[in-house]
Amino acid sequence: MNEGLRNDWTLEEIYEIYNQPVLELVYRAAHIHRQYNDTGEVQVCTLLSIKTGGCTEDCAYCPQAARYHTGVNVQALMKKDEVLEYAQKAKDAGSTRFCMGAAWREVRDNRDFDKVIEMVKGVNELGMEVCCTLGMLNEYQAARLAEAGLYAYNHNLDTSSEYYDEIITTRTYDDRLQTLENVRKAGVSVCCGGIIGLGEKKEDRMKMLHTLCTMPEHPESVPINALVPVQGTPLADRPRVDIWDMVRMIATARILMPASMVRLSAGRAEMSVAEQAFCFMAGANSIFAGEKLLTTPNPSFDDDMAMFDLLGLKPREAFKDEKVVC
Numbered sequence: 295m296n297e298g299l300r301n302d303w304t305l306e307e308i309y310e311i312y313n314q315p316v317l318e319l320v321y322r323a324a325h326i327h328r329q330y331n332d333t334g335e336v337q338v339c340t341l342l343s344i345k346t347g348g349c350t351e352d353c354a355y356c357p358q359a360a361r362y363h364t365g366v367n368v369q370a371l372m373k374k375d376e377v378l379e380y381a382q383k384a385k386d387a388g389s390t391r392f393c394m395g396a397a398w399r400e401v402r403d404n405r406d407f408d409k410v411i412e413m414v415k416g417v418n419e420l421g422m423e424v425c426c427t428l429g430m431l432n433e434y435q436a437a438r439l440a441e442a443g444l445y446a447y448n449h450n451l452d453t454s455s456e457y458y459d460e461i462i463t464t465r466t467y468d469d470r471l472q473t474l475e476n477v478r479k480a481g482v483s484v485c486c487g488g489i490i491g492l493g494e495k496k497e498d499r500m501k502m503l504h505t506l507c508t509m510p511e512h513p514e515s516v517p518i519n520a521l522v523p524v525q526g527t528p529l530a531d532r533p534r535v536d537i538w539d540m541v542r543m544i545a546t547a548r549i550l551m552p553a554s555m556v557r558l559s560a561g562r563a564e565m566s567v568a569e570q571a572f573c574f575m576a577g578a579n580s581i582f583a584g585e586k587l588l589t590t591p592n593p594s595f596d597d598d599m600a601m602f603d604l605l606g607l608k609p610r611e612a613f614k615d616e617k618v619v620c
């Protein structure tokens with residue numbers, strides 16, 4: 295753990311931070327953000343669903359679960375060349391991190407995994423931070439991905455351990471934590487966050503943040519997603535997440551894990567530029583750009599670049615943390 299970073303936060307301290315008057319909270323988070331990060335920069339990342347839909351799991355929010363009828367077309371694993379072409383285009387457009395997602399419960403040691411390993415090598419060779427989100431991983435699989443040049447692995451806690459069973463029953467919270475440990479052990483950077491708007495209480499949000507910020511090492515990357523309600527899923531009728539809840543989550547994550555990348559992830563399509571600006575002020579320093587997240591809509595690339603111009607933000611270069619350490 296770097297100097298100045300704490301992993302002994304108590305739940306009470308987290309409540310106190312989160313419950314401050316919102317403008318005071320944003321002010322404090324913005325102050326800490328300036329001490330640890332270049333606040334004029336926001337990393338532009340690209341997501342690609344390399345294997346879509348047909349997933350065996352029952353994650354209540356997810357349009358890719360086979361058991362819900364969401365209209366998502368099932369697609370087998372993409373070809374390496376197509377993926378690399380997509381990554382190159384994303385890089386040319388200014389993206390510095392490329393995240394490949396697969397609608398899998400877990401990685402299996404089969405030919406599809408061999409193909410993903412080749413994709414990881416290829417994207418790494420493009421000079422982008424390469425990230426994957428493929429479901430659960432064992433130690434051996436994490437080591438294989440690391441050897442291929444994987445920079446980061448995304449595996450979210452999604453919510454508190456207490457509320458988790460209301461959202462997913464086909465695997466446990468401990469399974470999630472075990473995968474994260476395997477990723478960490480392999481020396482791959484950890485990307486781990488969650489979703490708000492699932493019907494959880496404030497207490498669940500605080501507990502999720504507590505689990506993240508008391509890990510022996512903070513996740514280097516913490517995505518905060520606002521639920522994108524999708525027709526056909528059990529959460530289709532959940533109301534839109536209040537922007538102030540999103541701002542509070544981001545600001546609290548920034549204060550608790552000051553050196554991590556806090557990613558303003560799903561939910562931007564419903565947010566105005568002014569609302570997103572508040573999220574950046576509160577400490578978010580990354581977005582996913584491109585018309586689609588994995589399967590749901592996202593603001594257009596041009597709109598995002600216009601937003602960067604308007605707010606005076608510039609895209610962050612790749613591997614910046616590595617340079618700070620060296």
Ligand code: SAM
Nearest residue numbers: 355356396397398427428429450519521522560
């Ligand atoms: N199958 C893998 C897994 O579950 O780990 C990887 C893909 S999964 C789609 C990646 C993450 O996307 C989930 O953990 C969840 O946090 C987020 N996500 C999925 N559907 C979402 C939705 N409708 N709204 C917001 N976030 C969502």
Ligand code: DTB
Nearest residue numbers: 427448517559560587588589590
């Ligand atoms: C994360 O936390 N959010 C991204 C990324 N990690 C993989 C995914 C959001 C998915 C939103 C629903 C969809 O587009 O299918």
Ligand code: SF4
Nearest residue numbers: 349351353356359397
């Ligand atoms: Fe499958 Fe991942 Fe969606 Fe859960 S979140 S249903 S594991 S693709």
